[in-house]
Amino acid sequence: MIALTPSSSILTSTIEPSTNNYRSNYTMKNIFTILSALLKGQLKGHTGQWAEDVVVRKLFLRSKKQGIYVDLGAHHPFTHSNTAWLWFKGWRGINVDANRHSITLFNKSRPNDTNLNLAIIPSSQYTGGTRAVDLYLPDEESCETGDHGITATASVDSDIASERNFQKTEKVDAIDVLTLFKQHHLTEIDYLNIDVEGLDFQILQDIDYNSVKIHAISVEDYCSSIHAAVESETTKYLQQHGYDLVSRVGPTSIFALRESDRLIRNIYNLI
Numbered sequence: 001m002i003a004l005t006p007s008s009s010i011l012t013s014t015i016e017p018s019t020n021n022y023r024s025n026y027t028m029k030n031i032f033t034i035l036s037a038l039l040k041g042q043l044k045g046h047t048g049q050w051a052e053d054v055v056v057r058k059l060f061l062r063s064k065k066q067g068i069y070v071d072l073g074a075h076h077p078f079t080h081s082n083t084a085w086l087w088f089k090g091w092r093g094i095n096v097d098a099n100r101h102s103i104t105l106f107n108k109s110r111p112n113d114t115n116l117n118l119a120i121i122p123s124s125q126y127t128g129g130t131r132a133v134d135l136y137l138p139d140e141e142s143c144e145t146g147d148h149g150i151t152a153t154a155s156v157d158s159d160i161a162s163e164r165n166f167q168k169t170e171k172v173d174a175i176d177v178l179t180l181f182k183q184h185h186l187t188e189i190d191y192l193n194i195d196v197e198g199l200d201f202q203i204l205q206d207i208d209y210n211s212v213k214i215h216a217i218s219v220e221d222y223c224s225s226i227h228a229a230v231e232s233e234t235t236k237y238l239q240q241h242g243y244d245l246v247s248r249v250g251p252t253s254i255f256a257l258r259e260s261d262r263l264i265r266n267i268y269n270l271i
Contacts, residue, residue, distance in 0.1 A: 052082045052193075052218050052249045052250075052252050052254065055218075055247045055249060055254050056082060056086070056191060056216065056218065056254065057085055057086070059191075059216050059246070059254075059256060059263045060086075060190065060191070060263070066089075066090045066091060066092075067091045067190035067191065068092065068188070068189055068190050068191075069083045069086055069091055069093035069094075069189070069190060069191040070093055070094045070096075070180075070186070070189050070192050070193070071094070071095045071096065071193045072096050072177070072192070072193065072194045072195065072203065073097060073098075073120070073193075073194065073196040073197065074095035074096060074097045074102065074106065074115075074193075075097060075099075075195070076102060076105065077095075077105055077109040078109070082193045083191070083193060086191065087113065091190075091191075093113055093114070093191075094113065094114045094115075094116065094180075094184060095110070095113050095114070095115045095116070096116045096118050096120060096180070097116075097117065097118075098118065098120075098172045099117075100117045100172070103115045103116065103117040114184070117172065117173070118172070118173050118174060118175050118180075119133055119172045119173070119174040119175075120174070120175065120176070120177055120180070120196050120199070120203055121174045121176055121199070122199060122202040122203065122205075123176040123177070123178055123206045124202075125174075125176075126175065126176035126179065128179075130173050131173065131174050132171040132172065132173055132174065133171070133172060133173075133174040177203050178206055178208060181207075181208075181211075181212055186212055187212055187213065188212065188213045188215075189212060189213070189214045189215070190215050190216065191214075191215065191217075191218075192214050192217045192218075193217075193218050193219075194217070194218070194220070195220050200219050200220050200221070200234075201219075201233065201234050201237070204219060204234065204237060204238065205237065209241045209242070213257070214257065215256065215257050215260045215263060216254065216255065216256050216260075216263060217238065217243065217254070217255045218252050218253070218254045218255070219234060219252065219253055219255075220251050220252055220253075221234040221235070221251065221252070222251045223251075226248055229245070229248050229253055230245060234253060235253060235255075238255050242257055242258045242259060243255040243256065243258060244256055246263075
């Protein structure tokens, strides 16, 4: 198992999945957070927008009790979250979102995670250090927002913003995925979720799969049919890097590392 240790001022907590301290971390504050989420209807049979978390939980059902996740475009600690149930079961990880309101809520509800108010941008656009980019937001009058003004449609992609007629902008610090992984000494990730509003495939292409072992990946890949998803550039690219498409839920494709064959057996109830 690996340990994440603080390497910069933006790292807010330490993740040590190899220890047995997870259960002791459930203070009364954690319990009240969970109860509050249940009362609000934010923790139900599934928390993912399209129930992606049900598939992910099944992948790791018998093979992983405490693991590490990285959620790029995390949005909300419970609502539409693909990692909420993993967190509830004792996993810990890194949540990244460009919306500062999202990270404020993560810091309040999931303080044992590392929660970063950053935009994830392609490596071709990242020049190193701290770089501020424009986050394009919908007008408040034309978009429903969740807790604390959170909207799931904000994007740093100017083309997406133009298509959606987003006029409102605010500055946010940006980083590429390679730098993020290096800063936090990530060499192994159990589950990676990518939902970065239009930049998903570019982010996948930026990952150095030789330097970090990722056991399962979920990524938005808008396709018109199952057949189109099987033949998409995302699927073909990940197949080249040793992954199999194991599930398709809404617009989300879920992949498991081929050498982690136990995960694939889990999903098909072969164990």
